[in-house]
Amino acid sequence: MNAFSTTGLSKRFRRKWALRDCSLAIPRGRVAALVGPNGAGKTTLLRLAVGLIRPTAGEVTAAGAVAFLSQEKPLYQGFTLAETMRFGRELNPSWDGDLATARIAELGLSPKSKIGALSGGQRAQVALTLVLAKRPELLVLDEPLSNLDPLARHEVMRALMAAVADSGMTVLLSSHVVSDLENTCDWLVVLNRGRVQVSGAVDDLVDEHRLLTGPAAEVDAVAARTEVVDRADAARQSTLLVNGDPGPLSPQWTRRAVGLEDLVLAYLRSPDAAALPRPTLTSA
Amino acid sequence: MLIFHLDRRSGVATYLQLVHQVKQALRLGVLRPGDKLPTAKEVVAELAINPNTVLKAYRELEREGLAIGRPGLGTFIERGLGARADHGHLRTALHAWFRDARAAGLGPEDIRALFDAVAAETQGERTA
Amino acid sequence: MLWLTFRQHRAQVAATAALLVAIGTALLVNAATATVDDAGFGVLAPLMTWLPILPVAVGVFWGAPLVAAEHERGTALLAWTQSVSRDRWVAVKLALLGTAVTAGGLLFGVMVQAWLDHYAGIPEANRFAHGYFVLTGVVPGLWWLFAFLLGAALGAVLRRTVAAMAVTVGALLVVMLALTRLRGYYVDPVLVPMDGPFDGQVFAGADRWLFVKPVLGPSAAVPGMLVQPADRYWRFQWTEAAILGTASLALAGAAVAAVRRRA
Numbered sequence: 001m002n003a004f005s006t007t008g009l010s011k012r013f014r015r016k017w018a019l020r021d022c023s024l025a026i027p028r029g030r031v032a033a034l035v036g037p038n039g040a041g042k043t044t045l046l047r048l049a050v051g052l053i054r055p056t057a058g059e060v061t062a063a064g065a066v067a068f069l070s071q072e073k074p075l076y077q078g079f080t081l082a083e084t085m086r087f088g089r090e091l092n093p094s095w096d097g098d099l100a101t102a103r104i105a106e107l108g109l110s111p112k113s114k115i116g117a118l119s120g121g122q123r124a125q126v127a128l129t130l131v132l133a134k135r136p137e138l139l140v141l142d143e144p145l146s147n148l149d150p151l152a153r154h155e156v157m158r159a160l161m162a163a164v165a166d167s168g169m170t171v172l173l174s175s176h177v178v179s180d181l182e183n184t185c186d187w188l189v190v191l192n193r194g195r196v197q198v199s200g201a202v203d204d205l206v207d208e209h210r211l212l213t214g215p216a217a218e219v220d221a222v223a224a225r226t227e228v229v230d231r232a233d234a235a236r237q238s239t240l241l242v243n244g245d246p247g248p249l250s251p252q253w254t255r256r257a258v259g260l261e262d263l264v265l266a267y268l269r270s271p272d273a274a275a276l277p278r279p280t281l282t283s284a
Numbered sequence: 285m286l287i288f289h290l291d292r293r294s295g296v297a298t299y300l301q302l303v304h305q306v307k308q309a310l311r312l313g314v315l316r317p318g319d320k321l322p323t324a325k326e327v328v329a330e331l332a333i334n335p336n337t338v339l340k341a342y343r344e345l346e347r348e349g350l351a352i353g354r355p356g357l358g359t360f361i362e363r364g365l366g367a368r369a370d371h372g373h374l375r376t377a378l379h380a381w382f383r384d385a386r387a388a389g390l391g392p393e394d395i396r397a398l399f400d401a402v403a404a405e406t407q408g409e410r411t412a
Numbered sequence: 413m414l415w416l417t418f419r420q421h422r423a424q425v426a427a428t429a430a431l432l433v434a435i436g437t438a439l440l441v442n443a444a445t446a447t448v449d450d451a452g453f454g455v456l457a458p459l460m461t462w463l464p465i466l467p468v469a470v471g472v473f474w475g476a477p478l479v480a481a482e483h484e485r486g487t488a489l490l491a492w493t494q495s496v497s498r499d500r501w502v503a504v505k506l507a508l509l510g511t512a513v514t515a516g517g518l519l520f521g522v523m524v525q526a527w528l529d530h531y532a533g534i535p536e537a538n539r540f541a542h543g544y545f546v547l548t549g550v551v552p553g554l555w556w557l558f559a560f561l562l563g564a565a566l567g568a569v570l571r572r573t574v575a576a577m578a579v580t581v582g583a584l585l586v587v588m589l590a591l592t593r594l595r596g597y598y599v600d601p602v603l604v605p606m607d608g609p610f611d612g613q614v615f616a617g618a619d620r621w622l623f624v625k626p627v628l629g630p631s632a633a634v635p636g637m638l639v640q641p642a643d644r645y646w647r648f649q650w651t652e653a654a655i656l657g658t659a660s661l662a663l664a665g666a667a668v669a670a671v672r673r674r675a
Contacts, residue, residue: 031334052494054674068493076420076488083419090415091494134495154332161328165335183290183298183333259295 001063003028003138006050011044017194018044021058023068024199025277026172026187028063031164033185035264041194042174043071046142049172064137065094071143073212074126075115075159082111083124085133098155100133103159121152132163133251140162145180154163157184161174186261190267197267198275202260205275209263212240214253222246222253229273230266243268243275285322286315290331298333302341310350310365321351374389413496413504418496421509424474428516435463435520439527446530453531464546466520467559468584470513475563476576478505479671483571502671506564506664517556521548540622540645544590549649554656559584561663568670591652596624598651601638603627622648 005025011018019041026032034042047053050068070112070224075084080106089095104111107125115123124144131139144160161184163273164171175181181188189206190198198205212222219238223231230241241258249255258266267273286309296304309315324338342359345351352362384403385395418425437447438456446452479502482488492498524547531537546555562583567576601624624638640648 029334030334052489052493052674064494068489070486070489070493072486072489074490076487076490077418077485087416088413088494091496093495130490157332158329161332161335162325165323165325165328165338183292183331183337186334186336257295 001028002026002061003030003063004032004172005061006045006048006058007061008058009045009048009055010057011041011048011053012056014160019048020169020194021196022191022196023058024189024196026170026189028170030170030187030201031161031171032173032187032189033178033181034172034189034191035176035178035181036174036191036197037268038176040191042176042191043142045191046140046172046174049138050140056193062138064136065134066140067131067134067136069127069131069139069141069144071146073124073144075123075127075130077114077116079115080111081109081113081115081126084115084130085111088130088133094135096133096135098243099135100129103129103132119152120149121155124148124152124156125159128159132159135167136169138170138172141171142174143174145175145177148230153180160184178264182260188264190264192268196276197273198264200275200277205263206258206260208275209241209243209258210245211256211258211262212242212246212249213237213256214249218250218252222249227273229275230270243273286319288322288327288331289315290333299337299341299344302327302338303344306341306345306350307365310361313364315361315364317361317363319361320357321345321361413501414508417505419477422473425436425512427473428470428513428555432516432519432523436523439523440580441578443527443530453534453537457536460524460547461543463524463587464543465553466515466552467588467626468581470517471559471563471580471584472577474509474513475560475565476567476580478509478564478567479667480567480571480573480576484573498671499668502568502668505630506561506667508632510560510660513556513560514553516557517553518550520556521550521552524552540640540642541620541647542595542622543557545595545622545645545648545652550653551656554660558587558656558660558663561660561667562587564672565663565667567666591655595648595652596622596638596640598648600639601639603636604639605636 002025004025007023009022010020022041022045034045036042044053046068048055050063050066051060052068078137079087084098085100085104088100103125107122107129109122109126115126118126125215131141141160144156147155157180160171163169173181173185185224186202187197188198188200189203195260213236214222216233216236216238219233220229223240223242226242226244226246228240228242229280232239241262267275286306288300288305289368290301306315306321315321321342324342327333327338328335342351342353345359346353350362350365351359353359365374382395385398390398438459439638442452442456446455470579479488482491491501494501524544525539528537528539528544528548538544546552559580563576563580566579567573570579604621621642622640622644624640626637627635
């Protein structure tokens with residue numbers, strides 16, 4: 001069961017395509033990372049996902065209530081914390097007041113404090129509380145960790161992961177810092193130049209990819225046996241990041257598992273490579 | 285209550301780190317049969333990791349028969365690891381061995397290399 | 413939404429209420445301490461010539477920031493990603509605040525009318541003169557509403573508060589000037605012939621008419637003045653109210669459309 005899917009999703013701003021024919025699906029309960037370089041179309045995809053903008057072509061389907069936290073984590077600066085929570089309650093019938101109260105207490109903040117007087121990390125936590133207390137089935141976060149110090153990043157991630165454990169909601173979050181996502185995300189979507197390059201479960205992707213290092217003389221033969229994502233050649237030695245099993249290799253070759261970060265970097269370096277779910281044929 | 289920690293640079297998969305830590309705690313007697321493991325929420329609220337990772341680790345422990353999940357209650361230790369009676373004795377012997385090794389002029393690296401080599405040899409003996 | 417609307421615009425509500433109290437007090441004190449015969453009317457009359465500008469302040473401070481400030485501060489992304497749809501968000505805000513400014517304008521009109529009534533014997537205290545026409549009856553309520561919606565629509569389109577404020581001022585002054593010119597012709601004016609030379613004597617009459625323009629010079633068959641008789645006051649009030657009301661509806665539609673637009 002998918003919590004979120006797009007088919008042929010495209011968005012053009014004036015003459016420039018920000019997103020082109022993007023089809024992906026994220027199963028329910030996943031924490032999906034949307035990564036890609038700046039300008040890859042991440043924000044466009046997320047804003048389409050929550051209906052802030054309309055697609056030029058294609059469609060977006062989200063199962064259930066969606067909450068969105070934009071990169072700037074906007075809040076009304078003049079409001080107190082209590083007023084901010086009242087804003088959430090008044091504008092959302094699904095508001096979970098107990099959750100909001102518990103989170104504010106956990107943060108050790110007074111309901112009377114003004115939003116404008118809070119630190120960046122505290123504001124991020126308040127903005128997160130505002131979206132979590134809506135009890136969404138799909139939570140969409142645009143660069144939730146940007147502009148935060150390392151401690152605040154960790155605190156925000158802890159809160160987010162605890163909320164996922166608690167509610168089983170699906171999360172779709174974007175980032176251009178892959179190391180933030182290791183251990184937290186179990187689904188990966190790589191977006192590059194407005195197109196989806198990779199979409200899949202992190203465990204599967206890590207299992208399917210491997211790093212092969214061996215003599216340059218044999219590299220072409222090995223490369224021909226499987227799908228090469230990225231390749232680096234030195235005078236005597238070559239390194240291949242491959243998708244799939246190349247079969248038995250001569251003893252001069254070593255194979256190593258690939259980390260999430262290496263995987264993402266390899267795909268971003270090779271915009272033509274792709275790892276997408278193969279279409280499954282069902283008999284009529 | 286067991287407190288997990290994470291070595292983010294070890295290269296070992298996170299769920300395996302959790303599995304190893306539970307096993308380590310079982311070997312050392314920190315965890316005993318009947319003990320409750322922390323809930324996924326408790327673990328992720330501490331480590332900021334994906335809850336599915338914790339569930340995967342607990343499933344692995346269940347698969348090995350070390351833990352059992354009771355719906356609505358949590359995950360509990362089903363059986364211990366290693367014979368704790370022998371444990372203290374082995375530990376004392378290892379202490380003595382380490383002292384000997386240091387006295388023979390072996391550094392930490394040398395000790396580890398020797399330890400790993402012997403471990404690999406004896407592993408071979410057992411399977412052979 | 414009711415709470416949010418009040419919370420976000422309580423400064424405007426408070427300032428406008430304070431202004432209305434101040435104006436009301438000034439009018440009351442003036443009327444209470446002056447008799448019909450003395451110069452009390454003359455004391456406040458110069459001030460009253462500025463009050464027709466009041467809708468400009470309404471447009472600038474109530475209307476222009478309504479949507480523009482949300483865009484500028486990034487809070488549009490907060491306000492429009494709640495369960496309450498953005499259509500509803502803007503519709504409720506326009507309705508509630510529109511009602512508030514209309515009520516303010518009507519109250520203001522009642523106060524000025526009461527003050528004018530006190531000086532019923534003075535010819536210049538004429539509610540049908542251009543200056544007082546927009547300060548009495550139902551017209552001030554509609555002017556305030558129109559100004560508010562003009563500011564709101566411009567703010568929603570321009571997405572910049574200061575720019576929206578500036579354009580609101582300009583546009584309102586143009587519309588005010590245009591309607592002042594047009595007002596004499598809502599209904600065909602009546603020619604009041606004049607025998608002697610044109611002088612102030614004409615104003616001394618009991619009729620509180622709306623002066624349109626003099627018809628003088630050799631081309632005029634009968635020299636005189638085009639005027640609108642006093643008994644047309646309410647007809648004119650409702651005509652101007654209808655014009656401003658229709659324009660207000662169009663502006664509200666434009667504001668809603670600008671908020672709904674998802675680029």
